[in-house]
Amino acid sequence: MNRYHRQLQDRIKNLKGKLDTALGTIEEKDQQLADCKRAYDELHADYDSLNKSHEELKKKYDELQNQLLKLSEQIATTSAELIKCRHHCAELQKQLTDEKAKAQDLANKNAALQGELDQERAKVDQLQTQLNAANATAESLRQQNASLQNQLTTATKLADTYHNNYLQSEAKLSAVTRQRDELQRKLDALEKVKPTPNPGPVLPPGVPAGMTNRGIVISGSPYWEQNYKGFFNTQTGDIVYSDCVPRQANTAAWRVNSQAYWGYNTRTGATGYVSSNPCDLYKVELKSGEDRYERRFTSKLCR
Secondary structure, three states: OHHHHHHHHHHHHHHHHHHHOOOOOHHHHHHHHHHHHHHHHHHHHHHHHHHHHHHHHHHHHHHHHHHHHHHHHHHHHOOHHHHHHHHHHHHHHHHHHHHHHHHHHHHHHHHHHHHHHHHHHHHHHHHHHHHHHHHHHHHHHHHHHHHHHHHHHHHHHHHHHHHHHHHHHHHHHHHHHHHHHHHHHHHHHHHHHOOOOOOOOOOOOOOOOOEEHHHEOEOOEOOOOOOOOEEEEOOOOOEEEOOOOOOEOOEOOOOOOOOOOEEEOOOOOOEEEOOOOOOOOEEEEEOOOOOOEEEEEOOOOOO
16 A cells, blocks of 8 residues: 555656646647646546545445444353453454554545645646637737738738829820820911910909910810819919919919810910819919920829
């Protein structure tokens, strides 16, 4: 019995040694947790075996008690057998005392084992808590990575869309520029043959001084467009539409609709193309010494 308990204590010390070295990675902790569970199952089996031994001792004790009762009955019936029975009872009592001492020692060892087992269970629970926290952190990081990846994908698609729009605008701008230059060459050729007289400013009702209604030419006819009336500054060459507010002196921005607009030069009578793209905003300036308009891109929106 003592050799068996020493073996059991050696197993317990071995288990504590394994638990004390559980400082590695999560995979190592999981493996050590499995080792602890297996050792716990072995301890539980040993504990059941000890309980079985204790039940057998108790059974033997009950049998001895029964024998003692039988001996007491025999002592009552015969005095000769009484001495023999007393001697036998003394021996049995000594054996019983020894068994009780052994049982008490076993109970003390079982209590010590139970305390150590509770400590090992607490360590296992602590390791499980750490593992759960690590898993929760890993899951949170995975969710954050997925969210960042979605944001990156959305931003990339938006950037591609802006880039495509820019390329389309550049293509339309190139086409309009070529058309404008061709028209300008034709107008320059016509002006060399027969100069266009300056019609002079003809102000519509409510138009400030210095403006003229000859600033817009649509489809070759010099009149005000009904839904988007505009004014032409004869001093600067700026075109100002009625739904826009000038940003500063001699400067104007406007909202371009889907129609094609033409600027009118009051000094030479030449017309200049503005824009046909509703997404483009341009400023038209009359360059000094030149009878044409120059189209320049501006980032200011008309509000």
